[in-house]
Amino acid sequence: MSGGLSQDMARAAGRGPARRWFASTIAGVKIRAAVLEEFGQPLAVQEVELAEPKAGEALVRLAACGVCHTDLYTASGADPTGYSPCVLGHEGAGVVEKVGEGGRGLVQPGDHVVTLFAPECGECIHCLSPRTNRCVAIRDMQGLGFLPDGTTRLQRNGEPLRHFMGTSTFAEYAVIPEIALAKVNQDAPLAGCAPFACGLSTGIGAALYTAHVQEGSICVVFGCGLVGLGAVIGCRLAGAERIVAIDLSEQRLEEARHHGATETRVAADDTVDWIRGETSGFGADYTFEATGLVGVMQQAAESAREAWGVATMCGVAGKGETLDIVPRLLITGRRVTGSSFGGVKGRSQVPDLVDRWLAGEIDVDRLVTARVTLDDVNDAFHAMEQQEGIRTVIEFA
Numbered sequence: 001m002s003g004g005l006s007q008d009m010a011r012a013a014g015r016g017p018a019r020r021w022f023a024s025t026i027a028g029v030k031i032r033a034a035v036l037e038e039f040g041q042p043l044a045v046q047e048v049e050l051a052e053p054k055a056g057e058a059l060v061r062l063a064a065c066g067v068c069h070t071d072l073y074t075a076s077g078a079d080p081t082g083y084s085p086c087v088l089g090h091e092g093a094g095v096v097e098k099v100g101e102g103g104r105g106l107v108q109p110g111d112h113v114v115t116l117f118a119p120e121c122g123e124c125i126h127c128l129s130p131r132t133n134r135c136v137a138i139r140d141m142q143g144l145g146f147l148p149d150g151t152t153r154l155q156r157n158g159e160p161l162r163h164f165m166g167t168s169t170f171a172e173y174a175v176i177p178e179i180a181l182a183k184v185n186q187d188a189p190l191a192g193c194a195p196f197a198c199g200l201s202t203g204i205g206a207a208l209y210t211a212h213v214q215e216g217s218i219c220v221v222f223g224c225g226l227v228g229l230g231a232v233i234g235c236r237l238a239g240a241e242r243i244v245a246i247d248l249s250e251q252r253l254e255e256a257r258h259h260g261a262t263e264t265r266v267a268a269d270d271t272v273d274w275i276r277g278e279t280s281g282f283g284a285d286y287t288f289e290a291t292g293l294v295g296v297m298q299q300a301a302e303s304a305r306e307a308w309g310v311a312t313m314c315g316v317a318g319k320g321e322t323l324d325i326v327p328r329l330l331i332t333g334r335r336v337t338g339s340s341f342g343g344v345k346g347r348s349q350v351p352d353l354v355d356r357w358l359a360g361e362i363d364v365d366r367l368v369t370a371r372v373t374l375d376d377v378n379d380a381f382h383a384m385e386q387q388e389g390i391r392t393v394i395e396f397a
Contacts, residue, residue: 028050028051028155030047030048030050031173034374035156035161040075045374045377046156048154048155051153053100054100056102058178059098059099062169062174062396065092065093065393067377071090072381079319080319080320081143087161087164087170089170089394090117090166090167094190094396104178106347107181111181111183112185112190113181114182115197117197118133118134118340118344119137119142120348121179122179133346138177138179183347184196191395194393199227200362205230205234206230206339207234210312217241218241218242218279219285220243220287221244221246222289222290222291223247225252228245229367232245232261241262243263244263245264246265255390276303283306284303287300288312289312290315294322294323300313307333311335369391370383370392370393372395374394377394380394
């Protein structure tokens with residue numbers, strides 16, 4: 001299940017043998033990183049080599065990295081696009097230490113940055129549109145585990161290691177494209193900035209930038225992990241009148257109330273009927289799914305309001321799973337949409353979200369429920385599987 005690229009993937013990357021995938025013209029430095037060696041097995045924290053940044057790239061000293069469900073999803077083997085070996089991690093925050101010569105000057109040494117698995121080049125057809133955040137500038141190479149030039153900056157024992165989501169932040173340092181770094185206010189503690197690199201921005205953005213929640217509306221959020229709580233926060237920031245949080249955990253429902261939910265309910269088979277009963281039979285103006293479970297996605301679609309309801313899917317379903325929707329739900333005016341990174345344009349909008357945290361509008365401290373070292377990454381995965389806490393953050397010395 002593990003191993004290097006297939007010949008087809010190597011050709012797609014425009015590269016030859018594996019020994020050429022590493023930027024061997026630049027001397028590497030030793031760093032500690034958590035490596036996915038084989039799907040379904042614990043990550044191995046070990047020493048690897050990291051090359052210096054090339055043009056358009058920056059060397060980032062990681063201060064913190066959130067442990068996200070996407071990392072666990074890939075490590076488990078459930079992700080159909082996953083590969084190994086690679087250095088996992090994508091929810092990072094740190095300080096720029098060096099910038100490759102000949103870049104665009106988007107970041108400078110000393111900048112505090114949030115890493116972006118969803119880059120923003122500002123120039124491609126998607127970046128130029130206000131309708132999406134799906135930058136296409138480096139997508140092909142990123143999906144294969146390479147940096148934009150088709151090589152890696154990571155190696156171990158003379159063999160290349162691939163990057164993960166263009167970031168690989170389960171490591172002391174990372175080389176990341178400039179367009180995948182958001183400069184943030186240096187007053188913001190970096191451990192609190194890390195969740196904005198994925199889960200928190202995804203939830204907030206789903207409400208603000210994907211669904212465009214209107215003031216005075218009725219919203220229902222299914223699932224109260226970090227993404228779901230982010231959606232609750234986003235609905236509150238948008239001025240929703242009623243925000244209903246649904247989850248199996250009373251503890252998580254309590255967190256939802258803290259972050260702005262006006263009502264909570266333990267998940268049950270009759271959830272859709274209950275929501276319709278609470279809304280004169282119509283359903284909620286906006287629903288958000290943040291569990292990755294297709295059964296819950298169906299509930300979110302069915303509980304959206306007739307005529308104008310919007311159901312936004314944020315969770316990642318399992319390999320091969322499909323969502324069944326009765327066409328009449330759509331004919332009668334409901335819309336079902338997906339949200340990648342909450343529709344957030346990373347370099348432009350993540351700094352604004354961090355500033356709203358500093359202004360007291362978002363309680364990040366309550367969301368970071370555990371702080372651990374890199375050596376504890378597998379324990380953090382286990383805690384996530386047990387739904388303990390909201391977000392564990394790895395802090396680097």
